[in-house]
Amino acid sequence: MQLARVVGSVVATEKVEGLEGVRFLVIQPLDKNQEPAGRTVVAADAVHMAGSGELVYFVSSREAAEALPVRFVPVDHAITGIVDEVHLGVDS
Amino acid sequence: MKVGRVVGTVVSTVNIPLLDEHRLLLCDLHDVDGEPDGYTICIDVVDAGMGDTVLILDEGSSARQILGIETGAIRAVIVGVVDELHVDGELREVE
DSSP states (O other): OEEEEEEEEEOOSSOOTTOTTOOEEEEEEBOTTSOBOSOOEEEEETTSOOOTTOEEEEEETTHHHHTSSSSSSSOSEEEEEEOSEEEEOTTO | OEEEEEEEEEEOSEEOGGGGGSOEEEEEEEOTTSOEEEEEEEEESSOOOTTOEEEEEEOHHHHHHHHTOSSOSOOEEEEEEOSOEEETTEEEOOO
16 A cells, blocks of 8 residues: 545546446555655545545555455555554665 | 665555555565665555565556455555565565
8 A cells, every 4th residue: 555645526427337336536656755756546435434635555556446345346546544643764 | 586685664544445454554565676666555464563574466466356345446565574585596685
């Protein structure tokens, strides 16, 4: 899983079967110091509570769909948690 | 699997239910030369500590097998603490 910042949302009425009711958010992946890293992606919100500006973590690839109510859906990124705190130690 | 180093922890209260039972560790990943190669947030099943060099599994099916679950959005799991790492016959420094 990686860190990301929620920067937007996507609204789509017509969707593939199984994706009804799933929220899609635009997220900016971050490095461990919470600086932007790479391009934004659209992720399904598996915690149903992530909002704009929030720090989250997300899972990619096949496992993203595992976070959703219908498991066999075409989703490749899913938000799996909202971050309260990140503690970095040692010489990171 | 990948070799990494535990450099942080991630705390969250709102998350998918599966993650309620596990602590999340932030690990730097290293390439074969020991150079930084990104990071990943992992579930820990071996009680790894801050600064430990660890073996990280990053594949969903095997991760679910380790956790004994059939479904779940999890990929990265710390499955071992590295004692020694040898590359090209040389012993790499492991903390």
